[in-house]
Amino acid sequence: MRGDSFGSFLANAGKITLVTADNIKVTVNKNFVHKLAIKIFGVPHIGFRIRTKYILNMLDLKKCGKVLDVGCGIGLLALYLATKGFEMYGVDLNKEKIDAAKRINQKLDLKVNFKCASILDLPFEGDKFDNVICSEVLEHVEDDQKAIHELSKVLKKEGLLIVTVPSKDTICERYRDSFGHVRTGYSVNEIERLVMPTDMEIVKVINAMTFFGKVAWKINRGFFFSKVLVSISFIPLYYLTLFDNLLNIKKIPVSYIVILQKK
Numbered sequence: 662m663r664g665d666s667f668g669s670f671l672a673n674a675g676k677i678t679l680v681t682a683d684n685i686k687v688t689v690n691k692n693f694v695h696k697l698a699i700k701i702f703g704v705p706h707i708g709f710r711i712r713t714k715y716i717l718n719m720l721d722l723k724k725c726g727k728v729l730d731v732g733c734g735i736g737l738l739a740l741y742l743a744t745k746g747f748e749m750y751g752v753d754l755n756k757e758k759i760d761a762a763k764r765i766n767q768k769l770d771l772k773v774n775f776k777c778a779s780i781l782d783l784p785f786e787g788d789k790f791d792n793v794i795c796s797e798v799l800e801h802v803e804d805d806q807k808a809i810h811e812l813s814k815v816l817k818k819e820g821l822l823i824v825t826v827p828s829k830d831t832i833c834e835r836y837r838d839s840f841g842h843v844r845t846g847y848s849v850n851e852i853e854r855l856v857m858p859t860d861m862e863i864v865k866v867i868n869a870m871t872f873f874g875k876v877a878w879k880i881n882r883g884f885f886f887s888k889v890l891v892s893i894s895f896i897p898l899y900y901l902t903l904f905d906n907l908l909n910i911k912k913i914p915v916s917y918i919v920i921l922q923k924k
Contacts, residue, residue, distance in 0.1 A: 666703030667713055668737060670744055672696045674765045677735070679704065680758075682797070683839040685885055698892045704737065705895035707881040708915065711869050711902055712796055712825045713738060715918040719823050720747075726791030729815060731780050732798035736762030736773060743771040750790070752778040780808045785815045792816075796825040797916075800842040805855060813859045813923060822861060822921040825869070826852070830913045832875060852919055861921040868914035874902035875915060 671677065676690045689695050704710065716738065720728075725746040730739040733751030735758050743749040743766075751773055753759050759777045766773045778784050780795070780802060793816050799805045812822055827833040827846035834845050847855075849866060856863055870878055877898040884890040904910075 666701060667710060667717075667741065668704030669700050670741065670769065671704070671737075671765070672699045674768050677761065677765060679706075679735070681706070681885070682841070683836065687885075687888065689888075695888075698888070702892050702895050705881070705891050707874075707878050707895070707898055707902065708870070709737075710899060711874065712916055712918065715867055715869060716794060716796065716823050716825070719821065719920055720792060722746075727789065728792045728794065729783075729785070729790045731783070731793065731795040731812065732801075733762065733775070734758050736765060736775060738794065738796070739773050739775070740765060740769065740771055743773045744769075749773040750785075751775045752780075752783065754779050780811060783811045783815050787814050788817045789815050790817060791820050793820070793822045795822065797827070799824065799826050799855075800840075800844055800846060803843050806858070809855055809859055813861050816861075816923045818923050820923050821864075822923070824919045824921065825916050826919070827916055828913050830875075830915055832878070832915055847917065849917065852917065856921060860924050862924060863919060864922050865920040867918040867920075868905075868912075869918055870902055870915035871905045871910045871912040873904040873910070877901045878915060 676688060678686050678688045680686050689699055722745050727748045728742060730751045733739050733753050736751050739749045739751035751762060756777045759775050762775045766775060776784060780798060781804060793812050795812055799808055802808045816822055829846045829848055837845050853863065881898050884894055
């Protein structure tokens, strides 16, 4: 991904705990082997890495602007973009995750502004950010219409909002409760209806993980019990997901990546 393993910078962040959407916790950097694995493989989570790949492809890394990551968790994407020169802000409702993000931020001597806040009440003035990222958040929010209005409010005119959401695929249905989703996911028509009342328009919808990606996602998740297996299997599984686009497979994806522009 853009020449490096996403998350490799965490090798310099000290011992940290990574948490999946269904609260599977993995502590990394406990020893030299952990640090080496992070440097080589980055964060070995197929779903997260594939979504991040598409998000980064939509950002101009040569024209660093002011970017907000809503639902940032422990700040992996915000921290990475800060290393590339972006002026980064991150918000999350979970104070424990924000506190962890701040510790990593301080350890790496970056300048990310992390805040504990709700997507329904973003603590920023209007038209502030060149780009806004909201990945795997809307499916957790009852009032997703208000959430999308808040995202639009803080975005500058002609700025991009990059949203990722689960689809209504059987995988998303199966894990809905364990992932804490208030809805299974979205169809493209539902996304269009959600955006319609706003001052934004959809410029692109990307299907992420359709056939081979689903196979890779399931294997990757099945190996979560072993740091060794999940690490050494990650690279082949990651590239397996790319066959979906190469072969132009038309199936319901695990995730939609939606790019919107403010009018």
